[in-house]
Amino acid sequence: xxxxxxxxxxxxxxxxxxxxxxxxxxxxxxxxxxxxxxxxxxxxxxxxxxxxxxxxxxxxxxxxxxxxxxxxxxxxxxxxxxxxxxxxxxxxxxxxxxxxxxxxxxxxxxxxxxxxxxxxxxxxxxxxxxxxxxxxxxxxxxxxxxxxxxxxxxxxxxxxxxxxxxxxxxxxxxxxxxxxxxxxxxxxxxxxxxxxxxxxxxxxxxxxxxxxxxxxxxxxxxxxxxxxxxxxxxxxxxxxxxxxxxxxxxxxxxxxxxxxxxxxxxxxxxxxxxxxxxxxxxxxxxxxxx
Amino acid sequence: xxxxxxxxxxxxxxxxxxxxxxxxxxxxxxxxxxxxxxxxxxxxxxxxxxxxxxxxxxxxxxxxxxxxxxxxxxxxxxxxxxxxxxxxxxxxxxxxxxxxxxxxxxxxxxxxxxxxxxxxxxxxxxxxxxxxxxxxxxxxxxxxxxxxxxxxxxxxxxxxxxxxxxxxxxxxxxxxxxxxxxxxxxxxxxxxxxxxxxxxxxxxxxxxxxxxxxxxxxxxxxxxxxxxxxxxxxxxxxxxxxxxxxxxxxxxxxxxxxxxxxxxxxxxxxxxxxxxxxx
Numbered sequence: 001x002x003x004x005x006x007x008x009x010x011x012x013x014x015x016x017x018x019x020x021x022x023x024x025x026x027x028x029x030x031x032x033x034x035x036x037x038x039x040x041x042x043x044x045x046x047x048x049x050x051x052x053x054x055x056x057x058x059x060x061x062x063x064x065x066x067x068x069x070x071x072x073x074x075x076x077x078x079x080x081x082x083x084x085x086x087x088x089x090x091x092x093x094x095x096x097x098x099x100x101x102x103x104x105x106x107x108x109x110x111x112x113x114x115x116x117x118x119x120x121x122x123x124x125x126x127x128x129x130x131x132x133x134x135x136x137x138x139x140x141x142x143x144x145x146x147x148x149x150x151x152x153x154x155x156x157x158x159x160x161x162x163x164x165x166x167x168x169x170x171x172x173x174x175x176x177x178x179x180x181x182x183x184x185x186x187x188x189x190x191x192x193x194x195x196x197x198x199x200x201x202x203x204x205x206x207x208x209x210x211x212x213x214x215x216x217x218x219x220x221x222x223x224x225x226x227x228x229x230x231x232x233x234x235x236x237x238x239x240x241x242x243x244x245x246x247x248x249x250x251x252x253x254x255x256x257x258x259x260x261x262x263x264x265x266x267x268x269x270x271x272x273x274x275x276x277x278x279x280x281x282x283x284x285x286x287x288x289x290x
Numbered sequence: 291x292x293x294x295x296x297x298x299x300x301x302x303x304x305x306x307x308x309x310x311x312x313x314x315x316x317x318x319x320x321x322x323x324x325x326x327x328x329x330x331x332x333x334x335x336x337x338x339x340x341x342x343x344x345x346x347x348x349x350x351x352x353x354x355x356x357x358x359x360x361x362x363x364x365x366x367x368x369x370x371x372x373x374x375x376x377x378x379x380x381x382x383x384x385x386x387x388x389x390x391x392x393x394x395x396x397x398x399x400x401x402x403x404x405x406x407x408x409x410x411x412x413x414x415x416x417x418x419x420x421x422x423x424x425x426x427x428x429x430x431x432x433x434x435x436x437x438x439x440x441x442x443x444x445x446x447x448x449x450x451x452x453x454x455x456x457x458x459x460x461x462x463x464x465x466x467x468x469x470x471x472x473x474x475x476x477x478x479x480x481x482x483x484x485x486x487x488x489x490x491x492x493x494x495x496x497x498x499x500x501x502x503x504x505x506x507x508x509x510x511x512x513x514x515x516x517x518x519x520x521x522x523x524x525x526x527x528x529x530x531x532x533x534x535x536x537x538x539x540x541x542x543x544x545x546x547x548x549x550x551x552x553x554x555x556x557x558x559x560x561x562x563x564x565x566x567x568x569x
């Protein structure tokens with residue numbers, strides 16, 4: 001689904017001493033099928049932005065369009081239900097929202113609310129646990145007996161069982177160990193491709209933004225600071241530092257190699273192995289005078 | 291009082307009798323002025339170690355000695371004076387309505403005289419760079435600032451050991467940097483040992499020693515360099531190695547000879563610089 005923000009502003013507690021403009025005149029668009037990373041330091045407006053994607057918040061000014069659903073400042077914004085069926089949001093620490101007696105019941109909760117038939121729910125549940133890599137024999141266990149990583153997969157399965165077309169992920173790897181982080185991110189990457197989803201990833205990890213996104217949006221003080229492909233964005237080291245963001249380690253290292261060793265090296269999406277090959281060649285004096 | 295150290299002697303722990311052991315025969319010693327990083331996959335027993343260290347839990351087998359004193363129901367309050375702990379979630383560790391009250395809370399529990407408390411509040415808040423925030427409400431601070439106040443509250447009691455249990459995991463990169471700078475500063479200025487439980491590989495490379503946990507057992511102890519030079523094994527138990535360490539491996543495979551396992555950009559760049567100038 002195409003997503004468009006058209007001059008969107010959002011103000012928390014307007015006309016009170018606590019008035020806070022979290023989004024300010026924000027405009028951007030996301031093509032259906034893209035994998036977009038939203039980055040920016042804490043308080044830059046990322047969370048407010050994603051809460052507009054399934055109508056948890058409605059713009060104070062401007063217009064948000066997701067597929068053919070329109071959220072406007074004025075007016076009632078009907079069909080929110082349809083919107084929420086299409087946009088699945090995995091919030092931070094989603095396992096904190098588990099509540100049912102069994103894993104199966106927890107996964108079924110969302111689709112049941114939307115009136116999906118039991119047979120269809122069963123089918124979707126099996127698909128969802130398969131997609132998230134949970135063994136089927138966990139379905140009748142209590143979600144609270146599982147490990148943290150498994151609980152998170154149960155929560156994600158619940159979102160997937162809604163069959164969303166847009167998947168919104170708010171720091172989905174926070175608190176997981178390195179291999180858990182890698183597993184969860186490659187799972188989302190696979191789902192994105194296989195199901196033709198539009199994926200919006202909010203992350204503090206520049207490494208994940210570089211590895212998985214095809215487009216990056218940088219937020220700062222509720223405004224769009226910059227957007228582009230990962231390669232475009234991460235070439236601008238100074239601009240990123242100005243808004244307290246890092247660059248991915250591989251790009252930082254390459255820039256140090258250029259400066260300190262006077263070796264002409266550039267990041268073009270190489271794997272570590274490719275980079276090592278190029279670097280080894282150039283350290284030996286190859287490539288410079290040829 | 292014995293010597294200044296935390297010692298685990300053949301410690302085993304499980305939450306309930308019908309549940310599997312979370313820690314199995316764990317032994318190690320942490321001495322004065324050390325910075326020890328404890329790493330391991332989720333569920334490897336890292337946080338249980340932290341909780342045993344300051345008597346939030348007690349082991350079924352083996353014993354834990356803090357400065358030679360055995361940790362049990364009777365000694366737990368003395369132990370907690372020596373072992374402070376910062377938890378993962380910055381929102382779960384505040385009791386005071388102002389930063390100052392919050393820092394005072396721990397000291398009040400230990401019955402310190404008022405003049406000393408006033409002095410310690412000043413000292414510990416300035417050690418973490420939060421002296422300007424004395425009368426601020428803790429819940430309005432950023433995540434990084436909250437964790438710095440939590441560290442100040444512990445410093446105020448003047449412990450010998452501080453445990454940071456994934457204290458940076460819920461913070462953004464800026465908050466993480468704040469905490470790491472604070473920790474560096476505190477460790478330099480104060481006479482204390484640090485125990486950090488973390489998944490952050492940059493934090494690990496800065497420690498003086500690493501204890502690697504796997505399925506409730508101590509899998510390896512050594513310097514960060516020793517640990518990351520055993521990459522294949524580290525990856526096998528669900529951990530990752532730093533980017534620089536991976537790159538060094540691939541460089542070696544390309545026939546570049548490196549004198550030692552590099553831990554950071556600086557070290558690898560220096561080696562490459564030497565190689566380049568001798569070519």
